[in-house]
Amino acid sequence: MYKSIQTLILMGIIFHTRAQDNQEPGYKIYHSPTEQTLEISDIISLSDQADVILFGEEHNDSLAHALQRQLYEDLLTTRRKVILSMEMFERDVQLVLNEYLAGLISESSLIKEGRAWNNYLDYAPLVNLAKKNNQQVIAANVPTRYASMVSRKGIGTLKLLDKKVSSYFSIFEPPGENDPYRKKFDAAMGSHGHQMGPSVFHAQLLRDATMAESILKAWKKNRNSIILHLTGRFHSDEGLGTVSELSSRKKKLRLLTLSCFPAEDFAAPNWAAYRDLAEIIILTNPKSTKNF
Numbered sequence: 001m002y003k004s005i006q007t008l009i010l011m012g013i014i015f016h017t018r019a020q021d022n023q024e025p026g027y028k029i030y031h032s033p034t035e036q037t038l039e040i041s042d043i044i045s046l047s048d049q050a051d052v053i054l055f056g057e058e059h060n061d062s063l064a065h066a067l068q069r070q071l072y073e074d075l076l077t078t079r080r081k082v083i084l085s086m087e088m089f090e091r092d093v094q095l096v097l098n099e100y101l102a103g104l105i106s107e108s109s110l111i112k113e114g115r116a117w118n119n120y121l122d123y124a125p126l127v128n129l130a131k132k133n134n135q136q137v138i139a140a141n142v143p144t145r146y147a148s149m150v151s152r153k154g155i156g157t158l159k160l161l162d163k164k165v166s167s168y169f170s171i172f173e174p175p176g177e178n179d180p181y182r183k184k185f186d187a188a189m190g191s192h193g194h195q196m197g198p199s200v201f202h203a204q205l206l207r208d209a210t211m212a213e214s215i216l217k218a219w220k221k222n223r224n225s226i227i228l229h230l231t232g233r234f235h236s237d238e239g240l241g242t243v244s245e246l247s248s249r250k251k252k253l254r255l256l257t258l259s260c261f262p263a264e265d266f267a268a269p270n271w272a273a274y275r276d277l278a279e280i281i282i283l284t285n286p287k288s289t290k291n292f
Contacts, residue, residue, distance in 0.1 A: 025285075026063050027067060028282070029283075030269070030282075031046075031279065032280070035271070035275075040071060041074070044074050044075065044078055046256060046279075047075065050254045051219055051255070052226070052253060053227070053229065054236045055258045056233025056236040056259045056278065057261075058232075060291055061284055061288075061291075062288065063284040064260040067260065072084065072126050081136075081226070084130050085138040085140045085228065087231040089114060089115075089138075089140070090139055090168075091141065091214065092143045092165075093113065093139050094138075096113045097114055100127075101130060110127075114139075118292070119291055119292060136225075140215060141207060141210060142170075143169070146158070146165075146169050147203045150199060151200050155199065169206060172205050174198070188234070207235070208242045208244075208245050211229070211235065212246045212249060216250055233278075236257055238277060239257070243255060259277040259282070260283075260284065261283070262283070262284045262285065266284070
């Protein structure tokens, strides 16, 4: 159903063999530690040393979604178990997601009852690959209603919730004013964020902490598996957000971070400017069509 003509064309754009020497590919991959350019197959090789791969994306980047699918498919061919963890589903719909993976409910039911994102079409190929290969998919994120509650009324309101829903989120220790993630968040939010106070940032931390806990719980139960976590790259760039939470909760957990985004200097990348974002940098052609 979701392997549409549009998807096939997109995959062809990215993974085609060059017909002409001067033809530009749709993506470029760079390994920050070695300062070398890579291919998708190199990422698979690097993943052998990782417990968790965190793929930071721009949500509207169609090329990124196609690369995610290719990476997941390649991982499935080399690993017995690959757990897909997704920011795009929230913890309280895990049962719905499991029912779909088990073939008990329709995809339309998953979309409706699972509160799938408007661009679910971008993630459907991965979810359906998991279903086909009997792999787990983790609904990793905190329910939006709780993040919104913290943003509006403060972190203290989590204590007012019924204990029955405590499994839907993870508590965290708010950092100080000089925390680099807080500074980055405030800069991104601008004056609007400053006017609303720290509660907006705490809602962000709630998402990060919950996703980190979701990943860690899955890893502890499946230590022979590798986890591929899909997330907006603000949650993982520069080793902050979810990456920082994972590292602090399990110091020996082996992480492989990817940051994928359209870059205006795609033709001649200034890799040094991107080096600190992640271990693997994937630049996509900014001229490619965005899905929203």
